Amino acid sequence: xxxxxxxxxxxxxxxxxxxxxxxxxxxxxxxxxxxxxxxxxxxxxxxxxxxxxxxxxxxxxxxxxxxxxxxxxxxxxxxxxxxxxxxxxxxxxxxxxxxxxxxxxxxxxxxxxxxxxxxxxxxxxxxxxxxxxxxxxxxxxxxxxxxxxxxxxxxxxxxxxxxxxxxxxxxxxxxxxxxxxxxxxxxxxxxxxxxxxxxxxxxxxxxxxxxxxxxxxxxxxxxxxxxxxxxxxxxxxxxxxxxxxxxxxxxxxxxxxxxxxxxxxxxxxxxxxxxxxxxxxxxxxxxxxxxxxxxxxxxxxxxxxxxxxxxxxxxxxxxxxxxxxxxxxxxxxxxxxxxxxxxxxxxxxxxxxxxxxxxxxxxxxxxxxxxxxxxxxxxxxxxxxxxxxxxxxxxxxxxxxxxxxxxxxxxxxxxxxxxxxxxxxxxxxxxxxxxxxxxxxxxxxxxxxxxxxxxxxxxxxxxxxxxxxxxxxxxxxxxxxxxxxxxxxxxx
Numbered sequence: 341x342x343x344x345x346x347x348x349x350x351x352x353x354x355x356x357x358x359x360x361x362x363x364x365x366x367x368x369x370x371x372x373x374x375x376x377x378x379x380x381x382x383x384x385x386x387x388x389x390x391x392x393x394x395x396x397x398x399x400x401x402x403x404x405x406x407x408x409x410x411x412x413x414x415x416x417x418x419x420x421x422x423x424x425x426x427x428x429x430x431x432x433x434x435x436x437x438x439x440x441x442x443x444x445x446x447x448x449x450x451x452x453x454x455x456x457x458x459x460x461x462x463x464x465x466x467x468x469x470x471x472x473x474x475x476x477x478x479x480x481x482x483x484x485x486x487x488x489x490x491x492x493x494x495x496x497x498x499x500x501x502x503x504x505x506x507x508x509x510x511x512x513x514x515x516x517x518x519x520x521x522x523x524x525x526x527x528x529x530x531x532x533x534x535x536x537x538x539x540x541x542x543x544x545x546x547x548x549x550x551x552x553x554x555x556x557x558x559x560x561x562x563x564x565x566x567x568x569x570x571x572x573x574x575x576x577x578x579x580x581x582x583x584x585x586x587x588x589x590x591x592x593x594x595x596x597x598x599x600x601x602x603x604x605x606x607x608x609x610x611x612x613x614x615x616x617x618x619x620x621x622x623x624x625x626x627x628x629x630x631x632x633x634x635x636x637x638x639x640x641x642x643x644x645x646x647x648x649x650x651x652x653x654x655x656x657x658x659x660x661x662x663x664x665x666x667x668x669x670x671x672x673x674x675x676x677x678x679x680x681x682x683x684x685x686x687x688x689x690x691x692x693x694x695x696x697x698x699x700x701x702x703x704x705x706x707x708x709x710x711x712x713x714x715x716x717x718x719x720x721x722x723x724x725x726x727x728x729x730x731x732x733x734x735x736x737x738x739x740x741x742x743x744x745x746x747x748x749x750x751x752x753x754x755x756x757x758x759x760x761x762x763x764x765x766x767x768x769x770x771x772x773x774x775x776x777x778x779x780x781x782x783x784x785x786x787x788x789x790x791x792x793x794x795x796x797x798x799x800x801x802x803x804x805x806x807x808x809x810x811x812x813x814x815x816x817x818x819x820x821x822x823x824x825x826x827x828x829x830x831x832x
Contacts, residue, residue, distance in 0.1 A: 346490060347477060350497045354476035357501040358469045361510045364822035369407065375828040382457050385421035395455035404458040409828045412512030415439065416460050426617065427635045429603045429627050434546035435514050439464045464512035472509045475519035476501055479788065482527040486760075487751030487792060496788070496795035499810075504658060504817035505785035505832065507825045518547045519786040526557050530756070538588045545595035549628055550770075550783075553763060555592040558585055560681070560759040564692040567682055596628075603627040640774050651778040654832065655771070657813050658781045658790075662768045665793030669761045672753040681758050688755040752792055760789050781817065781832040 382405065395401040408416055411431065418428055419436035442463035443456065450459050479500050483493035508515040525540035541558070544551035562585035569582065604627065608620035619630040632638040643651070675683045681692055751757075764787045771780035784790065797807040824831040 346494050347480060350476055350480045350494070350501070351473060353498060353501045354473045357506065358472060358510055361506050361818065361822055362465075362469070364819065365407075365507065365510070365826040368823045369826050372823075372827050374406070374409075386424050393452070395458065396453045398455075401454040401458040404454065404461050407826070408461050408464075408512055409826065412461075412464070415512050415514075416457065416464065419443070419460050419464075420457060423603070423606060426607060426627075427631055429599075430631045430636065432514065432546055432548055432551075432599060434543060435464075435467075435512075435517055438467055438517070439512075442467055461512065465510070468512065468516040469510055471516035471520045475509075475516060475523055475786075478520065478523040478527050479791075482523055482530070483788065483792065485527065485530050486754060486756045486788070488754070489751040491799075492751055492792070492795050495799045496791040499791045499794055499798065499814060502814050502818055503785050503791075504814055505782035505821065506818045507821035507831070508782045508785075511825070513782070514547050515782055515785065518544055518551065521547060522551065522554050522786060523788070525554060529557060529561065534588065538591050541592045542595055545592060546599070549596060550767065552593050552596045553766065555589045556763055557759050558589045558592065560762075561585065561692065562589070563680060564682070564689055568689065600625055600627050636776070638775055643775070643777055648777070651776065655777045655780040657817075658784055659768060659772060659777075661790055661794065661810070661813075662764055662780075662784050662787065665789045666761055666765050666768070668793055669752065669757060669789070673755075673758070676755060676758055677761070681755050684755045692755050692758075752796060757789065757792070760787070763787065764789050778830070778832045 414428060414431050415436050416439070417424075418431060418433070419440040423429060423433075439460055440463075443451075443460045447459045447463045447466075450462065454462070476497060480493055480497040483496050484490055487493050487496075503509075505515060509519070510516075521540045521544035525537050525544060528534075528537035528540060538558075541551070541554045544554050562582050565585065566582045604620065604625045607627070608616055608625070611620075617630070619626055670677050673684075681689065684692075764784065767784055767787065768780070771777060771783050775783065794810050797804060798810055799807075821831055823829075
């Protein structure tokens, strides 16, 4: 079964982008003096009296440990010592667990040479860079399915490979794993591989709190299935599928609930009522919200202060790009946006309700996981997804090729883009009004509409001012991120 040339090109580009970012990080680390030098400090885990034997290569171990900065220190600490303190529950468990497993298995022979903490760091770097490669391939495959335009999908994927938050995808942060699981989950959902879709989307909820929002893609699909059931000839059979979809939505939301329950059991149960933290009281425990508010001062409009103006400026390019991508879709499909897509042409609603683009009964286990990533979309397009390709252009009058000011919008106005736009709009609003706003650059970096919209400018018939600004923005933040972040200076 052949692998498309564009998939190989995207994979090669993703590899090159990771080598570039990692090389820049090492270069800036060598040339500049880090603002903070405390990253290598590593007190023993609580309850552990003695440390292990000293590493045989102490200088290499120290250099690796010093390279871990910002939130990476917390992720490694959790991987080594579990959740020791209340504030560490701001970081979800998937990344620390995978790092710990790799360090204790594949990278275990390096422990005598470098020490366990340095090996944890190496495992984290390897895991996240490998996860980004998978995410990049998933991004391309997903873009082909949604946009039905391989050229636009390729341009968008190239932009994703060099996105403004690139430094976080090569560091010990949760961005790479989240992108892998969220993009992969939605891709499998559109391809009809429901079990794989639910698994990956649920895993995204173990990586970051906003992974629970990915249940919205299932909700959108089931909303259109329910509408089709009411209007169709076989409502009972369709409604059974909707009920099963509700269970799948619950599965995607479950990791967030379990993580809160784990924190409650660890920090609240068995303690004297006088020593309990405020969030342990009656009612639903809200550990994650309390930690974010108490330790990081995250809350509605709390960041709206004059002294935070530089951070708003830092986040403004990504927020502007997100806003423009949302508004462009609203301009193209106002009725679809206001009606949740229920007033779209009938053939498009069939696409939104589709659940079996992959041939029924095809055993997923027949393929290796990496081969599945690289081959599934080709197969889906040739068989079940062929009807999506045909119905999409035929059923939507604005999907036809349109050019306006140098922009090519073929595919971006598809109804399949709508749930991604809703998702991006909610995330952008939260980033602007609730979170530390500078985090928006990486918080929104896995949102496909940003790159799909930008791809309409970049690589068009002529290089417009907007296309140049987009390229300059991506390149500048890639360079700035590798320079500032790796030396513990504020970035995002």
